[in-house]
Amino acid sequence: MPVLPANAFDFLSHSPEQSRRLGMRLGAYLLPGDVICLQGELGAGKTTFVQGLASGWGSLDAVSSPTFVLVNLYRRSDGGQLFHFDTYRVESAPEAEELDLDSMLTNGPLVIEWPERMLGIIPAERLWIKLEYVDDDRRELTFLPTGQRYIDLLAEFRKSSFGTD
Numbered sequence: 001m002p003v004l005p006a007n008a009f010d011f012l013s014h015s016p017e018q019s020r021r022l023g024m025r026l027g028a029y030l031l032p033g034d035v036i037c038l039q040g041e042l043g044a045g046k047t048t049f050v051q052g053l054a055s056g057w058g059s060l061d062a063v064s065s066p067t068f069v070l071v072n073l074y075r076r077s078d079g080g081q082l083f084h085f086d087t088y089r090v091e092s093a094p095e096a097e098e099l100d101l102d103s104m105l106t107n108g109p110l111v112i113e114w115p116e117r118m119l120g121i122i123p124a125e126r127l128w129i130k131l132e133y134v135d136d137d138r139r140e141l142t143f144l145p146t147g148q149r150y151i152d153l154l155a156e157f158r159k160s161s162f163g164t165d
């Protein structure tokens with residue numbers, strides 16, 4: 001087993017429901033400007049995790065995996081917005097100027113599936129989550145924060161979810 005970097009941790013999810021619950025707990029902490037990257041193969045559980053994340057954040061809209069749309073917008077009753085990217089079906093990596101991530105980030109958090117495909121324009125400070133298939137029902141989730149905001153966010157999330165520091 002490779003040693004995890006400081007502040008990182010991993011978690012073994014035993015079901016889609018558990019992954020959603022975990023996402024819900026994290027979603028409750030998300031603020032405008034936050035960037036969450038979800039890396040994992042097809043069926044690793046990225047969208048399942050986003051369903052929890054959006055619901056914990058307070059989304060009024062259901063999470064979907066758009067076939068041709070690059071980004072989905074979810075709304076909250078207070079006017080808050082959550083942006084959900086899925087670059088998998090996009091032909092070529094989107095350009096920074098086409099997307100204007102900065103103005104999105106002033107309005108809400110950003111959640112990105114297949115972040116590898118737009119790495120050049122994703123802020124260096126972010127919470128990277130790696131999802132790996134273990135068997136039919138289990139997925140390994142590894143949380144890797146970069147920057148103080150995400151180290152703090154993860155510490156709070158861990159405390160509320162597992163009661164540990």
Ligand SMILES: Nc1ncnc2c1ncn2[C@@H]1O[C@H](COP(=O)(O)OP(=O)(O)OP(=O)(O)O)[C@@H](O)[C@H]1O
Binds near residue numbers: 014041136138
């Ligand atoms: N512990 C688990 N956590 C999350 N999903 C699980 C788990 N066990 C089984 N699954 C199943 O794995 C599938 C994950 O699909 P999901 O759409 O979330 O993956 P994805 O990573 O978004 O894939 P894609 O790259 O196609 O968008 C679902 O069918 C889900 O029910």
Ligand SMILES: [Mg+2]
Binds near residue numbers: 047065
């Ligand atoms: Mg997906």
